[in-house]
Amino acid sequence: MFDTVLVANRGEIAVRVIRTLRSLGVRSVAVYSDADADARHVREADTAVRIGPAPAGESYLSVQRLLAAAVRTGARAVHPGYGFLAENAGFARACAEAGLVFIGPPADAIALMGDKIRAKETVQQAGVPVVPGGRDPELADAARELxxxxxxxxxxxxxxxxxRxxxxxxxxxxxxAAARREARASFxxxxxxxxxxxDRPRHIEIQVLADGHGHVVHLGERECSLQRRHQKVIEEAPSVLLDEETRAAxxxxxxxxxxxxxxxxAGTVEFIVPGADPSSYHFMEMNTRLQVEHPVTELVTGLDLVEWQLRVAAGERLPFSQDDITLTGHAVEARICAEDPARGFLPTGGTVLLLDEPSGDGVRTDSGLGEGTEVGSRYDPMLSKVIAYGPDRATALRKLRAALADTVTLGVQTNAGFLRRLLAHPAVVAGELDTGLVERVVDDLVATDVPDEVYEAAAAVRLAALEPVVDGGWTDPFSVPSGWRLGGTPRPVAFHLRVQDPVEYVPRGTHTVSADRVSVTLDGVRHTFHRAADWIGRDGDAWHVRDHDPVAAALSRTVHAGADSLTAxxxxTVTVVKVAVGDEVTxxxxxxxxxxxxxxxVISAPHAGTVAELDVQPGTTVAMDQVLAVIAPREEETA
Known part of the structure; x- marks a missing residue:
């Protein structure tokens, strides 16, 4: 076994790999960019090396800087995690040339399976069924023939x-033509x-594990059909679709x-499977790395896949045969991402002010977060994964819904509440899945309205802050926020608040207050509040509740009458600015x-007019809702 391994990644996967390295007594080396100097993976590693500024191209994607860090720290091997350089054949070759073991497949295998056309041709020759199709240069003809x-x-x-x-x-x-533009820009x-x-396909993948002595086994399947915009959001093992015969085949x-x-x-072979005929499966592609969803396989097989990646890379033989692999129970995983479902799943960011991540019997959280973590806009939006295990699927789903309800990430908007509702959808509970299901039901699962209880809880917290400190002596009645008025009927204290539209709320319910955390219980539901920053969470959802000043708002409307502020x-990061102050726009x-x-x-003009204010330029980093520009309408439109 290696004595020192460099982890060429960040976030939750780096923390995950470091955990296994520690269990094996292997020294871990973390790498970090300037944006991650205080990240969790940096703190948990045995040693850490700065590899460059925040842009990934100058840090996590810099082969030379990663190799230099490995050599400097005495690492004998490099674990790439997933993303970044994990499926980069050039990086695998560079590691070998530097005398380092790349903890992954041979570079030639990465290159072959990274080319979808060659990959399909190769597996087809090996007798694996593939989806009928065609390739360049006869692409259009093949499409019309299909x-x-x-x-x-x-x-x-x-x-x-x-x-497309x-x-x-x-x-x-x-x-x-559009697909070519996107492919050229992305790859x-x-x-x-x-x-x-x-139509209505299911996405099922098989986990494989192969050693360097010709022994290959599979570890069962994962169902990955719950996707949004071709991105997996929920994964589970095993799949309810497959019987033992189809699973074996x-x-x-x-x-x-x-x-x-x-x-x-460790690698994954992905198949597209007609839900009406699971035996008609077809190869799609092979991912030559560890998958994001690997924990569900670990839980139903009892194997640590990162450990076996390390052992295989160190030259060990797999000590088990296919007959030794059994699938016990059921596991489901949810990907927690920095995105706002109510805003069309746009990326979010900010500082993690308060963090409660679920744990306990049958619940596992793989996370790169900590309180104080800065979630920026430069890297992938996935923050953590919550995984639940049970003796059967119904138990695993129930545990995961409860775990997501207990997930609190105040300061950064996430999709945890959306995922909890998705897991309760009747089709999901019944196992009637396909890759288009999430898109069909998404509107029913996105919470766009702010619950009354959120405002009531925020008002209760503000009322508690007004309560006088009682120190065993006399309390000035005028300091008590009771709404008492001389010679009049008491009027409850009300607060002007805003999440989206401004409201006026009177507090009710019970609450307990600590230094920064507030627990407000309303109608039996617990709300977690970060008092200093006005964030409140409930059942996986979160809201930023702010005070609203009606007078200031009225004055602002008077000053900017008819004008529209364009906000982020x-x-x-602002990458393109196409106008200047004074320009006429349509x-x-x-x-x-x-x-x-x-x-x-793309930020577009809400109406024809003149650019009255422009507060950014290319390269400007902006916060959500930050004003970027103000467009004053033409006089004839406001007359």
Whole structure:
């Protein structure tokens, strides 16, 4: 076994890998950019090395800086986690050339399976069924031969980027051109392939494990059909769709796919499966790394996949055969991301002010968070994963819903409440899943209205702050916030508050107050409040409650009568500014572009007018709701 391993990643996966290294008595080396100097993975590692400024291209994606850090700290091996350089064949080769062990598959296997076209051809020759399709340069002809609907996919890509579903072949040329632009921008390669679209498909993947001595086994399947915009949000093991015969057949096909590319280590073979006919499964791609959803496999098999990655990389043989692998119980995982469902799942950010992460019997949280963690806009929005295990699926789902209700991340908006509601949807409970289910029901699961209890809890906290300190002596009755008036009927104390629209609320319920945390119970539901920053959480959801000054708001409306302030929809960086103060603009004209967590958002003019204020320039970092510009309408429109 290695004595020192460098973890070439950040966030929850770095913390996860460090945990296993510690259990094996292996010294861990963390790397960090300037943005992560005080991150949890840095604090938990045995040693940490700065590798550059915040931009990933100058830090986490810098092969030379990572290798230099490994050499400087005496690391013998490098664990890439997932994302960043985990599936980069060049990085794997560079590690080998530097005398380091890359804890992953051989570089040639990464390169082969990273090219979707070559990967399909290779596994097909090994007898693995693939989705009917075609490739460049006969892409358009193949699409027309397949017939609508078809799916366009970048050969070099993943994560849903550049994928386009074409249901009308008269738009095929236009869709191909758009897919090429996205692929070129995301992966630097605009090569495409086309596949027959399977309506209401299920996404099922098989975990494989191979050593360097020719022994390959599979560890069962994971159901990953709950997706939004081609991104997985909930995963579980095993799948309710598969019977033992189909599971064995798909597992054998995954093993063949791994053998076909000379695979070594932990990897995942992904299949598209018609829900009406699970036996008609087809290979989609192979992920040559550890998957985000690996904990559900660990819980039902009892194996630590990171440990076996390390052991295989160190040259050990797998001591178990396929017959030794059993699946016991059921596990479900939810991905907690910095995003706001009420704003169309736009990325969020901020400082984690108060953090409660669930634990206990059958509950596991893999997280990179801590109180004080700064969640910025430069990296992936996934913050943590909450996983629940039980003897059966119903128990695991129930435990995960409860765990998400107990998840509190005040200061940063997350999708935890949305995921809790998704897990309670009748189709999910019944196991009637497909990759389009989340998009069909998303509007019913997004909480856009602020519950009355949130305002009431916030008002109760403010009332508690007004209570006089009683020190065993006399209390001035005028200091008690009772609403008492001389010669008049007492009037309850009311507070002007705002989350979205301003409201006036009178507090009720019971509450207990500590230094920064407030627990407010209303109608039997506990609310957690961060008093200093006015954040409140309940059942996985969170709101930023602020005081509202009606007089100041009225004066502001008078000053900016008719004008519209354009605000940042998410924390991020302004990348494009197309106007200057004094410019005339038309309604809907693109004015600025804000980028965060690999997502761009165009800011457009709400009406025709003049740019009255412009407070940003390219490169400006902005907070959510920060004013970017003010557009004064034309006089004839306000007359």
């Amino acid at each position: 017939g609508a609907p078809v799916l366009l996919k970048p050969s070099a890509g993943g994560g849903g980027k550049g994928m 579903l074409v249901r009308d072949l008269t738009l095929l040329d236009e869709e191909i 630097g390669d605009d090569t495409l392939l086309v596949e027959r679209w399977i 798909m597992g054998a096909a995954a093993v063949q796919a791994a053998r076909s590319c000379g695979y070594v280590g 929809p998410m924390p991020g 309604a809907g004209q693109s004015l600025l572009v804000v980028e965060a967590m690999k997502m761009e958002h």
